[in-house]
Every structure is written in structure tokens, then in C-alpha cells.
Amino acid sequence: MKLTALLVGSGAREHAIAMALNRKGIEIVSLIDKKNPGIIQLSSETHFVNSFIDGRKKLRKISADLAIIGPELPLSLGYADILKEKGIPVLGPTSQAARIETSKIYARQLMETYKIDGLPTFHVCSTEYEIQSALKDLNYSVAIKPDGLTGGKGVKVTGDHLKTKDEILNYALSLVSKDGVVIVEEKITGLEFTAQSFSDGVRAEIMPLVRDYKRAYDEDKGPNTGSMGSINFQDHLLPYISRQDLKMVKKIMEKTVDAIKKDSGETYHGILYGQFMKTDDGPKLIEFNARFGDPEAMNVLALLETSLADITLQINDKNLKTPVFKSLATCVVYVVPEGYPEKPISGAPISVNPRKDAVIHYGSVNLEADGKLLTTSSRTLGILGFGNTVKEARERAYSSLSGIRGRIRWRSDIGSEFA
Numbered sequence: 001m002k003l004t005a006l007l008v009g010s011g012a013r014e015h016a017i018a019m020a021l022n023r024k025g026i027e028i029v030s031l032i033d034k035k036n037p038g039i040i041q042l043s044s045e046t047h048f049v050n051s052f053i054d055g056r057k058k059l060r061k062i063s064a065d066l067a068i069i070g071p072e073l074p075l076s077l078g079y080a081d082i083l084k085e086k087g088i089p090v091l092g093p094t095s096q097a098a099r100i101e102t103s104k105i106y107a108r109q110l111m112e113t114y115k116i117d118g119l120p121t122f123h124v125c126s127t128e129y130e131i132q133s134a135l136k137d138l139n140y141s142v143a144i145k146p147d148g149l150t151g152g153k154g155v156k157v158t159g160d161h162l163k164t165k166d167e168i169l170n171y172a173l174s175l176v177s178k179d180g181v182v183i184v185e186e187k188i189t190g191l192e193f194t195a196q197s198f199s200d201g202v203r204a205e206i207m208p209l210v211r212d213y214k215r216a217y218d219e220d221k222g223p224n225t226g227s228m229g230s231i232n233f234q235d236h237l238l239p240y241i242s243r244q245d246l247k248m249v250k251k252i253m254e255k256t257v258d259a260i261k262k263d264s265g266e267t268y269h270g271i272l273y274g275q276f277m278k279t280d281d282g283p284k285l286i287e288f289n290a291r292f293g294d295p296e297a298m299n300v301l302a303l304l305e306t307s308l309a310d311i312t313l314q315i316n317d318k319n320l321k322t323p324v325f326k327s328l329a330t331c332v333v334y335v336v337p338e339g340y341p342e343k344p345i346s347g348a349p350i351s352v353n354p355r356k357d358a359v360i361h362y363g364s365v366n367l368e369a370d371g372k373l374l375t376t377s378s379r380t381l382g383i384l385g386f387g388n389t390v391k392e393a394r395e396r397a398y399s400s401l402s403g404i405r406g407r408i409r410w411r412s413d414i415g416s417e418f419a
């Protein structure tokens with residue numbers, strides 16, 4: 001019997017999920033808030049909503065054998081809760097369990113309470129006095145973080161974004177006046193990496209590690225973005241990450257899903273994503289997400305040999321098996337609108353004539369009735385190249401960019417330090 005999967009979300013990450021499902025002959029019903037031509041083309045049925053905020057009514061009417069929720073917004077709105085009530089196995093945690101992403105304070109306090117490794121020193125502050133003492137305690141070498149979702153753009157770090165003591169204090173105060181609370185955290189230095197895992201609430205099966213490039217411009221200059229590109233290596237590790245580090249990461253992830261269960265009673269069914277920094281004391285956890293990364297989903301899903309539908313069913317049966325990934329390197333280059341992230345040009349036409357040796361993931365684009373493809377204010381296309389090495393993978397990704405025209409730009413140095 002052919003399985004039908006409901007796919008929620010309309011970016012490049014969800015296009016990657018759709019491709020993985022389609023490869024295994026799974027029928028796709030999609031619930032989208034942007035007219036992503038890649039997802040529409042792979043779906044047998046498409047439901048369009050103007051916003052996921054008011055998409056729940058439509059969601060209740062859709063039936064499927066399983067469901068995969070891509071973005072954090074529908075997770076935070078309880079899409080998984082609704083589908084579970086309908087008896088549909090879901091890849092994606094309930095809104096309570098998704099607090100591991102939607103509240104950074106919750107995530108930090110959970111790690112503290114359950115003594116989970118990799119926790120930086122942090123203070124939760126709601127007054128100027130508390131902020132001042134936290135800053136003194138950490139010698140003004142800090143990351144200032146809002147509690148809630150900000151699309152990767154709310155965290156500011158001493159040195160990178162905040163130069164003077166006044167700037168640090170004022171940014172923390174501005175978050176308190178907006179949200180009533182702010183996290184003042186020890187600044188960690190080291191190389192970042194992404195560990196995404198599948199979890200059935202007990203086990204965490206770590207996928208190939210990914211390095212992503214968050215800054216807007218070459219040489220890691222400019223503001224943080226949702227990410228401008230990402231790479232993985234053929235051995236599924238990174239040159240600066242050892243097997244011992246990986247063991248520690250797996251332990252952190254498994255202790256975290258266990259802590260969520262103990263704390264909220266919710267079994268974590270979904271992707272647990274850890275953004276880590278490798279320090280002299282081992283990996284430190286920067287943040288958790290309750291979903292695949294974007295672009296990191298493209299790297300790992302391109303290599304996934306096991307059926308994503310089977311993984312979803314195994315997770316919901318609490319019987320997760322080790323998934324298989326091809327031993328290849330990948331490189332994703334994100335094409336973004338000119339001016340992104342500060343003043344992106346949205347509504348500009350683009351043309352896409354892909355070369356055969358790269359995979360084009362449609363991101364935040366809209367397909368108009370006349371067939372024109374228009375940019376939005378978010379990232380436009382994720383271009384993925386494969387290879388036996390990162391060098392080969394990045395050459396394939398970059399060489400296919402010549403087939404893409406419009407008021408767009410990209411970083412030219414994704415993976416260059418390893419090629």
C-alpha cells in the first residue's frame with residue numbers, strides 16, 4: 001500500500017523533505033504558506049494557507065498516514081498535538097516539548113536542572129540590577145539572548161555585534177523592555193557545528209554533522225542570518241570533531257529528551273537539533289531546535305538512504321533504528337535576494353536553469369499564476385552539490401549558479417577553508 005505523508009512548511013528545508021519522501025515513492029499532501037514550485041510539483045494535493053497561524057482549521061480536515069512538520073512556527077502552534085489527537089504519527093514534537101526551541105530560558109534551565117553537559121554559565125535577568133551583576137560576573141564577555149523565536153537574528157555577542165559596555169547593557173535592557181526578560185550568557189569561543197538527531201524520546205540517532213555559515217557576507221562578516229550555506233564531510237564528522245566529541249553530543253541529546261519527558265511528561269518524537277561550539281573543554285551547547293536546520297536539512301536528507309516515512313513510523317512506535325546515510329560530502333550555497341538580510345528586494349523575478357549535477361531546492365519564493373517566479377524577503381534557493389570530498393561538492397554547487405538569474409546574491413566562500 002502506498003503511504004501518504006502530510007508535509008507542513010514551504011521553504012527549502014521542506015522541499016528537501018519532499019524530495020526524500022518522493023524518492024521512496026511516498027505520496028505527498030502539502031500544507032504550505034508560500035507557493036513553492038518544488039513542493040507543489042512533488043505533491044499530489046496542496047493546501048495553501050496565508051499563514052500557519054490560521055492554518056489549524058485546515059489541518060484538522062487533512063488525513064494522511066503520517067505527518068512531517070518542517071518549521072518551528074507550526075510546532076509552536078501545536079500542529080503536532082492536533083495531528084496526534086487525530087491518531088496520525090508525526091515527525092515533530094508537541095508544542096510543550098518544542099519549548100526546547102521556543103524558549104531559550106526553558107532549554108537552559110532544563111539543562112541545569114538535569115545536569116546535562118555542555119551548558120555555558122548563564123543568568124536569566126529581568127531588571128537592570130540583575131543585568132549589571134550578570135555582566136560583571138561574566139566580565140562583559142557575553143551573548144545576550146532573547147527568550148523566544150527570532151529566526152536566528154536576535155542573539156548579539158560581545159565583540160562581534162556589541163562593542164562597548166553601554167551597547168551591551170542597552171541591548172539587554174531593550175530586550176527586557178520588550179519581553180520582560182533576557183538571557184545573559186557566557187561568550188563561548190570555538191568552531192561551531194550542527195548535530196541533528198532523530199529521536200523517539202529515548203534514543204537520539206545523530207545524522208551526519210554539518211557546519212553552517214550564519215554570517216551574511218564572505219569571511220564571516222556582517223550580521224547573522226538564517227544561514228547562507230552549509231557543508232558536511234564524507235565521513236559524517238568534521239575535521240575538528242572527534243568520535244569522542246560525537247559520543248558526548250549523543251549523550252547530551254539523549255539526556256535532553258529524557259529530561260523533557262521527566263519535566264513535561266511529553267515523549268519527544270521528532271528532530272532534536274543541537275547547535276554546538278567545540279571548545280577546549282569539549283562541545284558546548286549554543287541552542288536547541290525542535291526541527292531540521294535550514295539549510296542543514298538539505299545536506300543530510302540528500303544522503304539519507306532509509307525512508308523518512310519509515311523513520312517517522314519507527315519513532316512513533318518508540319522503535320527507532322539507526323538510519324543509513326551515503327558516505328558523500330555535500331555543499332549547500334544559499335541564493336538570497338539582493339540586500340538580504342537588511343533590505344532584501346522582494347517580489348523580483350528570477351529565472352532558474354539548473355545544471356544537472358546540482359540539486360535545486362526552492363526556498364522562500366512565490367510562483368505566480370503567469371508562471372513567473374518571484375523572490376520574497378527570505379532566502380531564495382538552496383543549491384546543493386555532492387562529491388567524494390567537500391572540494392568536489394562545492395565545485396558542483398558553485399558551477400551551477402551560473403544558471404540562476406535575477407536580483408540575487410550569495411556567499412562565495414562556503415566550505416572554502418576545507419577545499
Ligand code: AMP
Nearest residue numbers: 143152155157185186187188275286287
Ligand atoms: P542562536 O540563535 O542561539 O543560535 O545564536 C545565534 C548565534 O549566536 C550562534 O550561532 C552563535 O554564533 C552565537 N552565539 C549564541 N550563543 C553564544 C554564546 N554563548 N557564545 C558565543 N556565541 C554565541
Ligand code: GLY
Nearest residue numbers: 226227293294295
Ligand atoms: N541553520 C540554522 C537553523 O536552521 O536554525
